[in-house]
Amino acid sequence: MIIAKSLVKTFGDFTAVNGLDLSIKQGECFGLLGPNGAGKSTFISMTYGTVQRTGGELSVFGHDPRTNSREIKKRMGVVTQDNALDESLTVMENMMIYCAFIGVPRSERQKRVLDLLEYMNLTHKKDTKILTLSGGMKRRLVFVRALLGRPELLILDEPTTGLDPAVRHLLWGKVKELHQQGTTIVLTTHYMHEAEVLCNRLVIMNHGKVSAEGTPKDMIHKFTPGFVGIFSLEDRMKLADLSQQKSFHFNEDASGVYVRANALSDLTSLHSDHGLNPLQIRPSNLEDVFLKLTGQELSADA
Structure with missing residues (x-):
């Protein structure tokens, strides 16, 4: 589903991604781990065309993000690091506007939003302004937003940072359900236990390259038995x-x-x-x- 070959991204004299080779298969929950500055978020941004690569090859759904980012975005949902919600509007207003933005048919918008609010245990907050929501509720709402387009590929960019354990476990359960339903998931996280719980395969990146790749169990056995x-x-x-x-x-x-x-x-x-x-x-x-x-x-x- 995602194939990178000798992928490079530089910002001036700084090389964020340095000859990256990896392949993410359909139906996987794939983890991207690494310290700050390892190149994880830069790679994610390149997959949907927000950041353009400097060199190498990159394919998502068989498309090049440099030339077909619109086609890729139609089939992808993203839980961004920042919530980026309009805090002056209500939950329902935010989600209805986003439905229009991504092209959900007008006749389907309200039902799709209400179904996903129920899925994320937020129905009781549908008429509440974003400004008054807790941090955990805002993160759950960003999940709702990412799922409105019924994506084949779900990108989770540090989805549970700063959340209390109860909300984190709730979101883990939802991610597992989505994975079991066939959604391909790419997860970046600084919580190693989160990656162990959710990912069936992962890479650890450092200095823009892959340091190791495999299942969590195999990597533990190989590197730190x-x-x-x-x-x-x-x-x-x-x-x-x-x-x-x-x-x-x-x-x-x-x-x-x-x-x-x-x-x-x-x-x-x-x-x-x-x-x-x-x-x-x-x-x-x-x-x-x-x-x-x-x-x-x-x-x-x-």
Whole structure:
């Protein structure tokens, strides 16, 4: 459905996308992960023609976005990072105007809006002005807007950033339903657990290129197998004394020291042999893969 070959986008001296090769198949929920500046949003913008590529090839539904962006947009819905709703209008007024903008037949507009408001649990807010809605309600309404054209391809550009867990889980459920109904979904997110829950395949981008590609499970097994122990920052000096043990991989942030080992027994031995009490021990996850591949994990010999 989306094919990129040696795709390049530069802004002056800065290369945002640098020889990107990837293919997104029909029916997938495909994740684009990466740190800020990795090129994710630039790639998304190129798929529907908002940003023009500098070089390489790009095809969406078999069309080149450079010359046929209108045809692509007819079959695509986008949940943008910014809500971009007219806050002086009501929910219904916003959605009816958007229906007219994308060419939904006049006779179908009201029913289509009401059906989607019900789908996103917003029917009770249909006559409410946008200005008075909560952040979570606005995000759900942006989902409604993206679905008004009954898209074959749904782009979710950081769809749940800043939302509380209840709203995030509600939206995850809706995304899963849409995927099960056959909608192809492309998701960019900074929430690694979100990508694990929703995506059946993903790439991790860094510096405009693909660093790794695969299913979440396969990537965890390949790049960060094993278990992670989280220790208090007060234990950092004791843990530093163990840094020559090659079976351990260390990472530290403001919340604690993260120690990864291939075997659970290696972590439990830190307690039994060295008196170190972990705050938590868990299996490795996609966040560990992300930190390793984007250069933010400190290995034992770093």
